[in-house]
Amino acid sequence: MTHNVDERPALVAKGSGATRFIGTLITVAIAIIVVGGSAWLIHLNEPQPATKVAQAAGTMKTPQGDLPHYTLDLSVYPNANTADCAGGPTLGETIPGPVSGIGQVFAQKCPPFWWDSTSLELPAHSAITITVHQYDGSTPVNSDYFADVHGTIDGKASYNGEAKTGIKPADVAHTFTIHQYPQAGQPYFFVSVPMRAVPSNAKPESGSNYPKAEVIEFTFITGDPGSYIWNCEDPCGNAYQGFGGVMMQRGWMAGTVEVV
Amino acid sequence: MSAAVESPRSATTGEAVKTVARRNRLGIWLCIISDATGTVALLISYTYLWSLNVNNQWAPPKNAWADWWPFWAIVAGIVIATALIWWGIAGIAKGHKGRLAGAAVLASLILIATFVGQIVQLSTFPFGPADGAYASATFWLCLATAFHLAMLGLLVLAVSIRTGKGLISPDNHSHARFVAMYMTWVCISAALGALVATTMLASPNTQMPLFGTFTG
Amino acid sequence: MSVMTTDIHEQTAVPQPKQHGKPGGFLRHTNIFTGVVTGLVLAIITFAIGSKIVPWGNQNVDFDQVGFQALIGITYIAWVIGFMAGIGAFAGPIRWVLGHDLTHADAEYMAGKGQGRFKYWKYTTDHKVVGIQYLIMTLVLFGLGGFLAMLIRTELGITWAEVFTPNFYNSIIGTHGIVMIIAMIIVVAGPLGNFIMPIMIGARDMAFPRLNALSFWLLFAAVPPLVSNLLLGGIRDGWTVYEPLGSQSPVGMIGYQICIIVFAFSTGIASVNLITTAFTMRARGMSWNRVPIFVIGIISAAIMGLVWFPMFQYSQILALSDRMLATSFFNPLMGGSVWLYENLFWLLGHPEVYVVVIPGTAALIELMTVFLRKPLFSYKMAIAGFAGITGISAIVWVHHMYMTGWAPSAGYPFMLSTELISIPFGFLVLVMLGTMWRGKPWTRLPMMCVYAVIWNKIIGVITGVYLSDVPVDQYMHGSMFVVAHFHYMLMGAGLFAAIGAISYWFPKMTGRMLNERIASIGFWVAFFAFQLTFMSMFVAGLQGMPRRVLQFDNAFNISNWLSTIGAYCIGIGMVIFLFAIITSWRNGKPAPANPWGAKTLEWQTSTPVPLENFPVLPVVTSDPYGYGVPDPYDAVEKKMSEADQPVGAGAR
């Protein structure tokens, strides 16, 4: 019977209680270091766009009386093709791709759409005027609600100088929508302004990769300090309903708003 | 034990082949059960989407439904092959091996033809897989059948080879039986698929609200 | 109780088929390294060729385009096929088709004869080797899942800032969930079901040794795609990847789907193997009323897994085809339905919970008789309990969908079925309590696990009763309360039971005694920290905190801080336990054949277990629960029933 051949070496006990105890402590220490270290590395590895602070511009007469006035300039660029990446405008190698941070294997060097920053800082209890230069074409919105202007002073925004309460859903390129942060204490805050698209047949201006920009300007009033987020509500990404990729990415079509 | 000595023994484990055969039959039954759940999952998907007609997108564009006869032609192919194998098994049980070998070769030819037919049907649908829920569900019913056919081709080929080598012999032909059992199940599965795909066409539900709205 | 007879089979008597080459044939040249190399090479070639022919456009512009999805998916499939080919999984079927049947020498080589430790790296069919491989795999998966859990609690504990971006946070909750689910499914049925169960029923090996190896190596091939999702954008949708949100995720999602599809094959094969073994390979004399209860538990878990896993598998196959072929099963714009996904998912999803809990419970019932020196209380009730759970588990899945608005009136019947399943579950509780009734425990670590698990299970079941009730679920659904509840069931009742079972059979599996001093420290730290963590998570849920959020109201801060502290302590405890396992495995005290004085068959053979388990096959003459002495009170009662009968009559 060749069945019960024991193929293992003879077993002997090794190690004392003390060594085991020390070994336990060392193992725990190693585990803590591994977890904490990797958490910290991942945290560092997830770039956030540089914060953009609103500039003071005197005071402004508003329905709520005279308030300190601040301005903020933003730009939205259309699809960047490889040529742009090579030597185009200051498009962001620093900007995370649709797969950011630890998952950067397929991160894009060039953003399809681009705001010069998405981390905004606004002063509290003041009138904020945001001016957006919009170079991008249109994608119809999923919900017409976001083709209207909400939350600005008298509910209007100016498109190339003419004040409107909204634009045609088919003309929307992106929207700038600030909304709530899950903090019951802080004041509710909702601003949504659609960005009108440049005409689909627009030619690039000379010396630039982009056609003439649509200039959207709107003013709203901030309340008490608090943390908010904003994102684009226009399905300008990819995958199902256009909300994949860049739409799900801070630094691209979403960001944070700090009212300080 | 004495009884076990006369009956042939398995070369690998030395147990009586009867014991091994009983064991394997249970295994095959369990595999069939598991496979059946998969088929049921596909049928659920088909009938569920058919009954909901979400966003009025069940029907393919221009109501171009698939022809009914290719489904049943494929089912017929599998049924004939299965019948052949059973016939061969009945033969080998009586002792002549040639019948099973011949039947298996013939059946494998039929199965290959059926497989080709399945591929042709898949590639000649009047719609693409992206044209609505009916298209998707039908494509997957056919893909499942194609997968089954490929596997059956292999199994039947094995039966013919092993019979030729005398490994499937009158007193040890359980493997052929297992293959036949599985083929019988595949017949049922393919027939069920063909049944829904050819009878449940236009969706009964026309009241679904349009996507993102509150009215039909 | 069993006696050894001299029923041996004479291998040499059997006429052998022609021996093709050396014993083992092709498998002599394959091992895990050839498998990994072949898999990677094939995957890389596929990606290189595919990226030439598949039109997936300019990645910079359109990242999630269908063609690119298909390319990634095909690459993953190539990895799986290449790995299985490289490790020699296809050798068996091909030999069968060509009629080159295995000789006894082949079988013995494939069972790892004379290969020393190297057999653990090969396509080895011996059930003991597969059991050890499963054990290692389980430990690795628990390490990964626990690591992700620590990251999650870190994010939730640091309430004043975002440690991770929302996308990465969503990815780690999803990956943590599915990794832990897979680990919990295999933790008992894999190592112990493969290693212990065949010995327990007196068999020489599993029914289908090659399928046994196949099931493990399929699992091995399925894990890398899952883990790689973190590098490809992650699965940002929780472990129940509800469509269509799943279709918005980057290509990392494909890794998840491939993993589930392959893992479902692995589970189905393993279930077929376990059921067939338990039904057809029991030792002579082991009739159904003498089978150890652990075997019954494994059978019922295997049945549920076998019957229901294809539903989950197809939910992922169809979701994958939505990505790769742009079909529209789950895309409501094109006629798909989100409820279809939820139904297919939960048709497995709920039985899966019992697949996790049942084997551990059965193992505890098995071992508590040993440590209480007491027969199993009401064996028939235990069997009825397992059977009832196996049956009813098929018709309760909708209680995960009360709030989806799918057929609101379905709440009534499924509330009924969900409450009904608590009755067979109660049978098992009765068996455990009855066995414990008036028993004096031998307080070794496995027995302590029994107490811990019963405590956790009580809380899990009671909170489960809340959630099974539609009105209450209307408040609790999707809140942290649910998270705490299923952690009490899966971790508190499942994982701690697995710890008990593994530490009970550790001597038989490794040939060494577990260092119980260190292991107990780890165990108790983990247990009490577990209470802190999930009790405070219950509180957060009751306060109205939704699950899967990374920022939340200040009102929930305190409970989350406590929960995070507890989670860290769980981690520390588990690490200590792991350390005890590893050191004891390397150089623990050599174990005697039967350290616990147990009566089941696996303890009757020598340690370490020889190649074919038993030099001679045992014959069973009674069930393995013959512990204990006659109850003295029975004597008193009998005496009373004769002597004091008049008194009893006069009392009326």
Added chain:
Amino acid sequence: MSLTNAPETEQPEEPTNRPAPSYRIREWLSRPYARHFLVLFIIFTVVIMPSAWLVLHFMNQSGAPASAIMSEIEKTIFVFTFVSAPLMAMALAILLYSLLGRDWGGKVHGEEPPMQESPAIRTNGTAVILWITATSLLAGFLVIWGMMELATITANSYGSTAPNQQPKDVKPIDINVTGAQWVWNFQYPDQRGIQSDTLVVPVDTPLYFNVTSVDVIHSFWVVELGIKIDANPGAVTNTGVTPNKLGTFNIRCAELCGMHHAYMQTKIQVVSQAEFENWVRVMGGEKTS
């Protein structure tokens, strides 16, 4: 004389002429282990019962119930906790008794299996029957209670009936809720179809919600009102409630819906009828420019 001898256990199983049940119960109660167990059982029950109030306390931290539905839910949770307390107490009593039962002198601690063996109780018909009846009765009670509650809530929330034929005579306000990633949007079809990002509703008026989504699955959850329903793309789901308390409450998304799921939050203001009409006028005025 030979009262306590082993041979009695070998006597034929079926005991002739059993004594009266009452007597057997008294005899059982006279056994020490039975008494100890009962004491532990009662202690644990008394200790566990109050947890019912604890649960309610935590639930009310998010705000007291603001609708009949939420009150019903809290009542259900309270009752369930109360009912399950004895069960938990019994299990814990048995656990603790068996832990205390071991002799702490300690050969049971040792490496070797203990010599002393426990009573070989294979089964006990009385215990089994009692247990099955008890658990079945408990489960039956839970099912019946749950179904009655569900019926009440369905009636309160109009979930099953269309707005035009609803039980109460007050005309309910129809509200179309649309979930988009990651913002809620509310439309009042009866109030000239005005739209808003927050929900403003009058008190003591039945509300009827039609809920849908334009992209992925969301879940419409008003914590204090105790209503929750998924917003499914391609389908319309219904729920309803009658708020009976003024105040401002949270609307949260309870189904993971992508990156900003945690931030998909807005508020519902329950105001007086007059304020509501005023608000409608203001919103409508903006709309008609």
